[in-house]
Amino acid sequence: MQFKLDIFVQNFPYLLGGLKLTLGLTLFAMVFGIALGLGLALLKISKNSLLKWIATIYIEVVRGTPLLLQILIVYFVFAKIISLDAFTAGVVALSLNSAAYVSEIFRAGIESIPKGQMEAALSVGMNYSQAMRYIILPQTIRRVLPPVTNEIVAMFKDTSLVMVMGLAELTYRAKQISASTANVMTPYIAAGLVYLVFTIPLTRYAQRLERRFSKGA
Amino acid sequence: MKKVITLIILTALVVTIFTGCTSAKNVSGTVKGDDGKVVAGASVQIGKFSATTDADGHFVFNNVKPGKYILKISADGAEPFSDNVEVTKDGLSKNVTLKFNTLAKIKRSGVLRVGSDTTYAPFESIDTKAGKAVGFDVDIANLIAKKLGVKADIMTTDWGGIIPALETNKFDVIISAMTITKEREKEIDFSIPYYDSGQIIAVKTSNNSIKGPEDLVGKTVGTQMGTTGDFAVQKIKGAIDKTYPDIQLAFADLELGRLDAIVNDFPVTAFYSKGHKDIKLVGKLLTVEHYGIAFRKNDTELKDAVNKILEEIKTDGEYDQLYVKWFGKKPGS
Numbered sequence: 109m110q111f112k113l114d115i116f117v118q119n120f121p122y123l124l125g126g127l128k129l130t131l132g133l134t135l136f137a138m139v140f141g142i143a144l145g146l147g148l149a150l151l152k153i154s155k156n157s158l159l160k161w162i163a164t165i166y167i168e169v170v171r172g173t174p175l176l177l178q179i180l181i182v183y184f185v186f187a188k189i190i191s192l193d194a195f196t197a198g199v200v201a202l203s204l205n206s207a208a209y210v211s212e213i214f215r216a217g218i219e220s221i222p223k224g225q226m227e228a229a230l231s232v233g234m235n236y237s238q239a240m241r242y243i244i245l246p247q248t249i250r251r252v253l254p255p256v257t258n259e260i261v262a263m264f265k266d267t268s269l270v271m272v273m274g275l276a277e278l279t280y281r282a283k284q285i286s287a288s289t290a291n292v293m294t295p296y297i298a299a300g301l302v303y304l305v306f307t308i309p310l311t312r313y314a315q316r317l318e319r320r321f322s323k324g325a
Numbered sequence: 326m327k328k329v330i331t332l333i334i335l336t337a338l339v340v341t342i343f344t345g346c347t348s349a350k351n352v353s354g355t356v357k358g359d360d361g362k363v364v365a366g367a368s369v370q371i372g373k374f375s376a377t378t379d380a381d382g383h384f385v386f387n388n389v390k391p392g393k394y395i396l397k398i399s400a401d402g403a404e405p406f407s408d409n410v411e412v413t414k415d416g417l418s419k420n421v422t423l424k425f426n427t428l429a430k431i432k433r434s435g436v437l438r439v440g441s442d443t444t445y446a447p448f449e450s451i452d453t454k455a456g457k458a459v460g461f462d463v464d465i466a467n468l469i470a471k472k473l474g475v476k477a478d479i480m481t482t483d484w485g486g487i488i489p490a491l492e493t494n495k496f497d498v499i500i501s502a503m504t505i506t507k508e509r510e511k512e513i514d515f516s517i518p519y520y521d522s523g524q525i526i527a528v529k530t531s532n533n534s535i536k537g538p539e540d541l542v543g544k545t546v547g548t549q550m551g552t553t554g555d556f557a558v559q560k561i562k563g564a565i566d567k568t569y570p571d572i573q574l575a576f577a578d579l580e581l582g583r584l585d586a587i588v589n590d591f592p593v594t595a596f597y598s599k600g601h602k603d604i605k606l607v608g609k610l611l612t613v614e615h616y617g618i619a620f621r622k623n624d625t626e627l628k629d630a631v632n633k634i635l636e637e638i639k640t641d642g643e644y645d646q647l648y649v650k651w652f653g654k655k656p657g658s
Contacts, residue, residue, distance in 0.1 A: 122453035184486065187493035194495070274442070274482035274490075276451075283571060284451040284481070287444030290600045292577040 115294045119285045123298055126281035129195070133267040133277065137202035138260055144203060145210025150240075152215050163211070170208035176269050178205055183273050194273040202270075206263050210256060217252035218244060250321060257314035261307050278302055351416030352386035356398055358425050360433060367400035367423065371410070389416075396421075402429025402626070427497055428473075428626040437470040437477045438496035442484040444571045447596050447651050448502040449479075461651040462500045465519060468643060469618075472634045485551060485570060488512055491621060498631070499619035502590060504553040514622055516631050518615030519644075521656070524557045525591040527598060529579065530605045535586050537608040544585035547575030554588040557611050572597075579604065590614075592652065 151163035170178070182201040186192065192200065221244050229239035271280035282299035286292050352371060356364040356378050363382025368375060371386055372394045378384045391414050398406040403423040410417060431437050441462060443449045449460040458479040470477035480496050491499050491513060504522065505515045528535045535541065542563035548555040550568035558566040567584065569575045576597055578584045587594065591610060598604045618635075620628045638644040648656050 119453040122451070122456055125456060180486070184489045184493055187495075191494050272483050272486060274440075274480070274486070276481050280481075281451075283573075284444055285453055286573045287571065288446055288450040288453060290446075290573065290576070290597050292573055 110291075111293050111297060112291055115285075115289050115291050116298055119289065119295060120298060123278065123281050123285060123295065123302065126276055126278040127302065129275060129277040130264070130267050133195070133198050133202060133270065134260065134264045136199040137206055137263055137267075140199070140203035141206030141210050141259075141263070142256065144207035146214050148207055148211035149214035149218060152211065153218060167208045167211060170205055171212075175201070175205050175266055176272065179269055179272060194270065194275045197273060198267070198270040198275055202263060202266065205266075206259060209259055209262075213252050213255045213259065214248065217248040217255075220251060221247050254314045254318040254321070257310060257317065261310045261314070264306060264310075265303060350385050350387050352389045352412055352419075353416075354384055354419040354421060356382045356384065356400070357420070357422050358403065358430070358433060359422055360425065360430050362433060364400050364403070364423055367398055367403075370397040371395075371412075398423065400425075402426050402432070426626045427621070427624045428630055431473065431475055431497055431627070435475045437466070437473060437475050437498070439466045439470075439477050439479050440482040440487055440490055440496040440499045441466075441479055441501040442487060442571075443479070443481045444484075444573060445502055445590075445593055447592065449500075451481075461520070461647060462502060464647045464650070465618075465644075466498075466500045468638060468647070469631055469634050472637070473630065483570070484549065488619070491619060494621075497620075497624075497627065502593070502616055503619055504590075504614040505617040506553065506556070508556075509619070512622075514620045514624065514628055515617030516620070516628060517635055518617055519635055520616040522590050522592060522614045522616060523610030524554050524588050524612045524614070525594050525610055526607050527576075527579070527587045527589065527594045527604055528585065528607055529582075530603050532585070535607060538611055541586060541588075545583070547578055547584040547587045548572075548589065549575065552589070553612065553614055554590065558588050576601070576604065 148163045148166065151159045152167070154160055179198065179201040182204075183192065183194065183197040186197070225243055226239055229243045230236070234242070267277055268279035270277060271283065274280070276284065278299050282295035285295035289295070356367045356369070358364050363378075365378055365380045365382060367378045367382070367384075369378060369384040371389060374386050374389060376384045376386060389412050391412050393409065393411050396406075396408050396410045396419065398421050400423055403425045406421055406423055410419060425433065441449045441458065443451050443458045443460075445460075447460055448462045449458055451457070452459040458481065463479055466477040466479060482490050482495070482501075484501070487499055487501060488509070490496065499513075502520070502522075503509070505518060509515070526535065526538065526541070535544065538561055541558070541561050543565075545565045545567050546558045547567050547569060548558050549572045550570060555566060555568055558564050567575075569578070572587075572589055572593065575584065575587050575589070579587050580601070580603060588611065591606075594606060598606060618631055620631075635644075645655055648654075
């Protein structure tokens with residue numbers, strides 16, 4: 109039960125190998141999560157009350173249940189209909205989860221643009237989708253960049269939960285190393301350091317953006 | 326001039342024969358497996374006619390008269406297919422999907438997918454230098470795959486979800502130091518036993534008060550969740566069963582003094598205590614257990630094939646070789 113440098117050095121390459129999965133999951137979940145999240149946000153602010161309801165229920169259900177449970181449901185319960193492999197199940201669960209959070213960020217971003225802008229765009233002859241595309245969303249994206257970056261950081265860390273499916277990402281590899289070396293401390297500390305190498309620069313970047321926008325806006 | 330006429334006549338003849346043939350091929354189709362791959366060499370029967378599918382899974386019949394027929398298709402390892410069909414004057418085109426059993430699917434794909442919780446040395450753990458699973462179970466898996474004429478793919482799986490993952494077809498078998506129990510047999514099938522094991526108590530070397538299961542009353546005992554060690558401690562009245570997702574965490578807690586003892590599979594605990602002089606094994610085995618390879622219910626063909634292989638390697642010495650390699654002695658000695 110102590111930190112051993114030789115165990116660290118010997119097993120670090122194997123640990124780092126898990127980064128491919130961690131980054132892959134983050135990347136896919138980020139792309140799908142943001143796309144789906146933007147769609148949900150547009151549904152939620154739409155005038156059609158049915159669409160609004162669908163989006164609201166989805167967001168409440170996803171945000172009101174633990175991600176770990178969602179992963180288990182996608183992997184095991186969905187399997188009655190379609191048996192996904194662990195990586196695909198991981199991407200699906202993480203995307204569906206982050207979409208709910210991202211959509212709320214987008215919704216807040218869109219609503220933060222003064223209503224007058226939409227009215228002005230409509231009055232110069234644009235239709236709703238043109239006004240959204242050319243006037244509202246470009247400004248929204250600037251505003252939501254810092255919170256979305258924070259969401260990406262959160263997702264990057266949440267990928268560790270896919271280890272319940274036995275996916276050998278960073279945390280699970282640390283667990284495997286702890287089993288094969290019979291040392292608990294070294295691999296978990298090492299994995300923590302690897303996460304920090306990515307999360308610290310990303311959160312710093314989000315903070316800088318936030319400062320710049322608050323000055324510039 | 327004569328040559329030209331001959332050529333024209335010949336061409337006309339070829340065209341006639343060709344078109345004649347195509348119009349005669351009036352019943353055709355493709356046979357696929359439920360794994361999505363085509364089935365070559367399946368026997369197809371329609372009425373009195375029979376044919377065999379080619380390398381692309383196609384079958385063709387010529388000159389089948391319009392009418393009602395029974396179409397029967399069969400292939401090795403697949404559920405026989407039978408259906409009433411009607412051949413019209415335009416013929417019939419029919420694509421059929423055959424349901425293969427798991428053994429046939431393994432042979433068709435060339436891969437035996439093995440689920441294993443690779444945090445359990447010396448049975449299964451990750452060799453971090455080679456980046457792959459090693460251990461007694463891994464060698465057994467590879468040997469069985471070899472005898473089936475396929476390759477084993479060791480798929481790392483968390484213990485907590487290992488049985489649901491088998492049931493939802495994430496892999497074909499579990500080879501993961503799994504004890505055959507009545508409870509588990511309700512969910513899954515087991516092979517004949519391939520390893521004899523049992524539960525042992527481990528305590529800190531400095532602890533002289535715990536000598537057997539009767540001393541565990543009122544004590545906090547660490548186990549891995551859902552293992553036979555977990556079940557054994559639950560049966561000891563007054564013992565507090567503290568479960569962990571993997572056994573390494575329990576060992577860490579024992580060394581930190583947050584546990585009084587650990588109950589776990591003997592070979593794994595013995596392996597751990599070798600590298601940790603502050604932990605010792607005490608008393609006799611609490612249970613007699615047998616490890617088995619787990620299958621989905623109804624995968625009888627696969628189970629029979631694996632049982633045959635297990636019997637074979639136990640008699641021809643290959644099993645003993647692996648046993649000595651991982652446990653340093655012959656079985657039963």
